[in-house]
Amino acid sequence: MNFHLTEEQRMIRDTAAKFTEDVIVPRAEEMERTGEYPYDIMERMAGLGMMGIPFSPEDGGSGGDWVGMHLCIEEISRGDASLGGLLDVTTCVVAQELQVFGTEAQKRKWLVPMAGGTEIGAFGLTEPGAGSDAGATRTTAVPDGDSWVINGTKQFITNIGFRNASLVIVTAVTGGGTGEKAIDTFIVPKGTPGFRLGKKYDKMAWQHSATHECIFEDCRIPGDHFLGKERKGLSQHLAVLQTGRISVAAMSVGLARACFEASLRYARERVQFGRPIYQFQAVSFKIADMAMNIELARNMYLKAAWLKDNGLPHVLEAAYAKLFASEMCERAASDAFQIHGGYGFMNEYPVSRYFKGCKILQIVEGTSEVQRIVISRNL
């Protein structure tokens, strides 16, 4: 048993922490308020190699591991959780899917620039009628000569609205080559005729994350854009989603830390009834719980990431981490708001932003209910 991070993992964490403090924290309020995409920050994250931490240099990556990747996601999310989401979707879901299931040619063409962070990836699974029930996908892909023709609509698609988003991996119903219904995955580059973005969603928070509808109308892609094995599209995607769950856990820990730090600072300064409110147990116990839950959630996501790095199964651990971390984060955000009293409701205090931003962590990459389904089915 060894709980020590390696020297490299510590250095990755420390670099990400410093970058977050210097570059992201001073901009977080403005990004949320204006909704402007932080391309300059994304460029610097790419330049430091953050989008490619777990991939080998041949694949355009930094040569690190999944523990290091998630330590980085936690630190970045402490400054801005939606930038943690950028890393989750680009690296942990889309780039990983290309890396694990892509052909050599697909990896050279799409993975290398994505791991280098110059291009951003998106995943299109969710549809108006297919959310938690991803198997209910209605988008279709029909073979036509050496190409596929895709029709359908995907919704709530993260990242695709960024100008440097290169592609969306789309799940679609096919005949699976045998005429039977199957779900396969396809790489659809941005700019392909017949693929356009629908509305940009007006969201409760994360205004500067580019979430759009994706519309496919007789969208024709070459046969070599098929990703992975026939009939395996959904299971391939669910395999990488396990990593996405570890990422959402790391994002939750980062955001909960921001709540904790703001609460501790405020409670020590705010004086009521002649003493700092931290001296009232009703306040300090909330902060004690935050500190404890953050540590527990971090241990869980690190264990899941460690299992992944060691090639061991981690379905349950990823679900535990995501479920526990996202739920404790909501509690931390709510308590941080409570500790700030009326100021917690004011936009000039960051806790109002944390409170708005925490709830989504219990939805993406499988809702809390879906995590409980995954857990109970695997017991």
Place this chain on the structure above:
Amino acid sequence: MNLIACVKQVPDTEAQIKVKADGSGIEEAGIKWVMNPYDEFGVEEALRLKEKAGGTVTVVSVGPARAMETIRTALAMGAEKGVHITDLDNADAFATASALAAAIKEIPFDLVFCGQRAIDDDSAQVGSILAELLGVPQVTIVTKLEVADNKIKAVKPIEGAQLLIEASMPCVVTAQKGLNEPRYASLPGIMKAKKKPVDVKKAADYGISADFKANVAKMMPPPSRPPGKIIQGDDPAVKAAELVKLLREEAKVI
């Protein structure tokens, strides 16, 4: 060009420093250690010169085993190799500079960078002593640097003016805030840092003893600040009068 950057590991500027009860030093438990911020300017400047004119950057550090992390950070930023002198705990400026000088003399060098001071002991002596021991010119507290024809032109701010100082190379430059904006260690850089060579040395390898010219006899926390006073009342004129009275009679500042 052969460039040397001297680095020291110091407590993070945000760290809560507690003095040990016996006054022998600070409590190290829970302290986050970082590269001295002024040394970062030196490392960055060395890397920029290397990137422009070619050459190698060697980082040299005197410090306990944990200082290896700081050397690795400089290697992750882009330096080629390191020298780590490990057994001079609590060394004074002279012993530190002596060890650095002995290590640097074994490497060909054109330009040596130090931070203008370390933020922990604030002694601001090591760079200058080092230049003397190496027998080369020094320019301290530099905010701008140009290198051409085996000479440096360095800008040093002084009260109300700036000096433009020329010096021949090899020489020692101590870096001040403003010299540059240090880069972050990149993640591929971090992964490569471990494979870069670091020479681990003992002071005795250089014939240096731990017999220091200056020793810290005792460390004491700064006196605690008396609590502030808030002047109550509704009438600004009365409050102002009370403030003036307190400033004159109690604080004795006017």
